[in-house]
Amino acid sequence: MTATTAQPEPGHLDRAGLRRVLTVLCVTEITSWGILYYAFPVLAVSIATTTGWSMPTIVAAFSLSQLVAAFTGIPVGRIIDRTGPRVVMTAGSVLAVPSLIVVATAPTLPIFYAGWLATGVAMGAVLYPPAFAALTRWHGEGRVKALMILTLAAGLASTVFAPLTGVLVEQLDWRTTYLALAAILAAVTIPTHWWGLRGPWPHPAGNDGIDSDDHRAVVRSPAFATLVVALSLAAFAAFAGVFNLVPLLMERGFSPSLAAVTLGLGGAGQVLGRLGYLPLAARTSARSRLVGVIVVIAGTTAVLGISSAAAALIAISIGAGLARGIFTLVQATAITDRWGTTHYGRLNGLVSAPIVIVMALAPWAGTALSGATGSYAHTYLILAGIALLGSAVAAASVPRKGSAEWAIAAATVE
Numbered sequence: 001m002t003a004t005t006a007q008p009e010p011g012h013l014d015r016a017g018l019r020r021v022l023t024v025l026c027v028t029e030i031t032s033w034g035i036l037y038y039a040f041p042v043l044a045v046s047i048a049t050t051t052g053w054s055m056p057t058i059v060a061a062f063s064l065s066q067l068v069a070a071f072t073g074i075p076v077g078r079i080i081d082r083t084g085p086r087v088v089m090t091a092g093s094v095l096a097v098p099s100l101i102v103v104a105t106a107p108t109l110p111i112f113y114a115g116w117l118a119t120g121v122a123m124g125a126v127l128y129p130p131a132f133a134a135l136t137r138w139h140g141e142g143r144v145k146a147l148m149i150l151t152l153a154a155g156l157a158s159t160v161f162a163p164l165t166g167v168l169v170e171q172l173d174w175r176t177t178y179l180a181l182a183a184i185l186a187a188v189t190i191p192t193h194w195w196g197l198r199g200p201w202p203h204p205a206g207n208d209g210i211d212s213d214d215h216r217a218v219v220r221s222p223a224f225a226t227l228v229v230a231l232s233l234a235a236f237a238a239f240a241g242v243f244n245l246v247p248l249l250m251e252r253g254f255s256p257s258l259a260a261v262t263l264g265l266g267g268a269g270q271v272l273g274r275l276g277y278l279p280l281a282a283r284t285s286a287r288s289r290l291v292g293v294i295v296v297i298a299g300t301t302a303v304l305g306i307s308s309a310a311a312a313l314i315a316i317s318i319g320a321g322l323a324r325g326i327f328t329l330v331q332a333t334a335i336t337d338r339w340g341t342t343h344y345g346r347l348n349g350l351v352s353a354p355i356v357i358v359m360a361l362a363p364w365a366g367t368a369l370s371g372a373t374g375s376y377a378h379t380y381l382i383l384a385g386i387a388l389l390g391s392a393v394a395a396a397s398v399p400r401k402g403s404a405e406w407a408i409a410a411a412t413v414e
Helices: 015-051 055-083 086-105 109-126 128-154 157-171 174-196 214-219 222-243 245-251 256-275 277-283 286-306 310-339 344-373 376-394
Strands: none
Touching: 015 055, 015 086, 015 109, 015 128, 015 157, 015 174, 015 256, 055 086, 055 109, 055 128, 055 344, 086 109, 086 128, 086 174, 109 128, 128 256, 128 277, 128 310, 128 344, 157 174, 157 256, 222 245, 222 286, 222 310, 222 344, 222 376, 245 256, 245 310, 245 376, 256 277, 256 310, 277 310, 286 310, 286 376, 310 344, 344 376
16 A cells, blocks of 8 residues: 555656756756856957957847747757647756857858758747746646756856856967867757656646637736746846946956956845745745846846946855846746646746846947946946836736636645
8 A cells, every 4th residue: 555655646757857857957957057048248359359259249140149049948848748748858958068069160250140040939938938848747736846946956057157168268269269169068958858858748737727719818918918028128127237246347457357247146045045945935926926036136236337346346245146036046946936837838938038138238238228227336326227118018918807817826826
């Protein structure tokens, strides 16, 4: 009898399988984020210097890759809802390697852009949204703890790979550095996704979310639209802030190496923020968590624009990382907090697409704002205002009592 009760439900992973999936995604998200995303801010100056291509032109290529990732995420979410993450995430890893090789060896700007467009498709299949969908379905009621552990680990991506990329580019050049990183990506993520994400893909629980008809009403609801706007405004401010942190700090007199280390410390701050998410979630509502974390993003961004003392800038950079860490988990759980898990992959893909789009525009926009305003410090004050607007919008991001979707959300919201 004991042996029978220890078995997983049909179509579900056992405890060892759940641990394997979580461990695999922790490893691959650190590696994928570190190489596909965080290496670029460190290498961008070197790329511009050695190729003669302007910085805005180079950043635009990276931004286009993020746009492609956003649109890729929508069909990826639908596929994962139906079949699971194994094939999609492995294919994304396979595609990422030759795409980075094209970036690294591009002799002309059009080929450089082509490499980043292909990399964007890969990012849409391997970064947070598909990983969140995998853990949300497989871990069921334990999803929040699993998501927290995943984002804790992935928060180390910049801490590990920003300094590593800095060391490599000092010893080699940016092209060889990207080739080395592509080799690491291939060795770590391709076999790990294929081996580690195997197992039965459970059907969504019939009483945990919305049915196939209701999800369309949710997508058209004011609460869904407001949630998308609030998350997008906050993500724009947060990611424009992190991407332009190194230029801001150098404007304040930091050396490039100290600025890179400070960027890495922001990653450590993300880890600290995620460590506190479970007690925060237990004591707050979906609305107050979202509003509160966006207010903190606005505050830390404003202080970065005002402060000039090195110690204060480093401390606030860590605090800004802490807010980003909490924001990632708030974003990851926003759908389930309001509408359950049944169509999480599809709904999260629709929420994530505009967020990734604004994240794509954020690096370029930050650079453009610095040129228009005359300094990165002024840019950070504008970004703080954008985040503050997002916090005001976030107050309306849960279904109103009496609305069509209120019955769906009543069990999970406030």
